[in-house]
Amino acid sequence: MAKLTLSRRSFLHGLGCSVAASPFLTPVTFASGNWDNRLVVIILRGGMDGLDVVRPYGDSGFSSLRGRAAQAEMGGKDSPQDLDGFFALHPALSGLMPLWQAGELGFAHAVSTPYRDKRSHFDGQDLLEAGSAAVSGIARDGWLNRLLQSYAGTTSETAYAVGRGDMLLMKGAAEVANWSPDAGLYGLSEQGARLAEHVMQSDPLFAEAFAEATVLSDETDGAEGIGMSGESADEAMGMMSTNAAKAGKGGGHKQIAQFAAGKLRQDSRIAAFSLNGWDTHAKQDRALLRPLNRLGDVVSTLKNELGTEVWGKTAVVAMTEFGRTAKLNGNGGSDHGTGGLMVMSGGALRGKRVWTDWPGLDEASLYQRRDLMPTRDVRAYSGWLMRELFGFDKRLLETTIFPGLELGNDPGLLA
DSSP: OOOOOHHHHHHHHHHHHHHTTSSSSOOOEEESSSSSSEEEEETTOOOOOOOHEEEESSTTTTTTSSSOOHHHHTTSSSTTTTTSSSSEEEEEGGGGHHHHHHEEEEEEEEOSSSSOSOOOHHHHHHHHHHTOOSSSSSOOEEEEEEHHHTTTTTTTOOOTTTTOOGGGGGGSSSSOOOEEEETTTOBBBBBHHHHHHHHHOOOOHHHHHHHHHHHHHHSSSOSBBBTTTTOHHHHHHHHHHHHOOOOOHHOOHHHHHHHHHHTTTEEEEEEEEEEEOOOOOHHHHHHHHHHHHHHHHHHHHHHHHHHHHHHTTTTEEEEEEEBSSSSOOOOOOOOOOSOEEEEOOOTBOOEEEEEEEOOOSSSSSBBTTTBBOOOEHHHHHHHHHHHHHHHHOHHHIIISSTTTOOOOOOOOOOO
């Protein structure tokens, strides 16, 4: 067998991804039920900068934040991206403005999970998908699965079993189905995972980051991927680079949306998947364009593929594990923060609104004088969506689906 000599740098180059922030595979999970409305949940992995995506140009403190002046200048009531005289939409999402005008697009700003301060992608995403109140003692099933467990008459969809296991969001006792257009593109075999651990063992921080990504991707358990036995390092890295390049060509996000819409037109009532690429530590003005374009494509594709009748019964919610720092860093990006943004759309939505208890952006109003202060829990908006879509009892939402949550006032999300 050829001797493997593989550096951490070459291994990462072969992966072609941000290890700490991006799972290697995008699974899609479905559930069917005997109710009529539809819910699509999209996890935006990497920590989306909500202050950039929906820009509070009407707050005088926004333009004075380092790096935000150019973003503030793109607001204003005469701007084609203006939403309500205070907030403006990022230009990359301008294709969704017709949905805003139709009341089928809205945003919840200055929101977060209860997660604070440590700013780990792994912990943040874990808590977001589990719907728990704290990282310690975190639930090992997902809040969407607990929703299914609480509703009589649910069944699993027929599986297009190309992908791995369920997202944590959908893991649990209730049966769900899995499908992915990219199975194995970033797969690591058991031998490959052991090799990666060996390469990174001298760097504890990097080893921890890789371990987080491995858990997120759920790829090492029976994964179809790169077998290292009998392969040279060059052959192994060549295969990984090829797979990464294929995944990077794009289009998979539209395929996911098309497939989801096809299932939701039939018996499925809930779909969940993730979109990567939101870890924008540098050159954010360019780095954010691609994930925003993908998000816009997904929403537009869902609307077009679902058709008028089903779209009118659908709510789409996109959420991320945490927000970003209020000031941009020296590399023109933003670092891990706290308060962030939820994106909501669908024909069932009472949109054309930015729901927020806006905290302000002067330094004294920032969380730890660095982040947008969260004023409401993302779980509260998710809970009200499920209550209005499917009629769930408030107490059930606060004690079982989102343990420890107080739903608070009804924001009136649905038409």
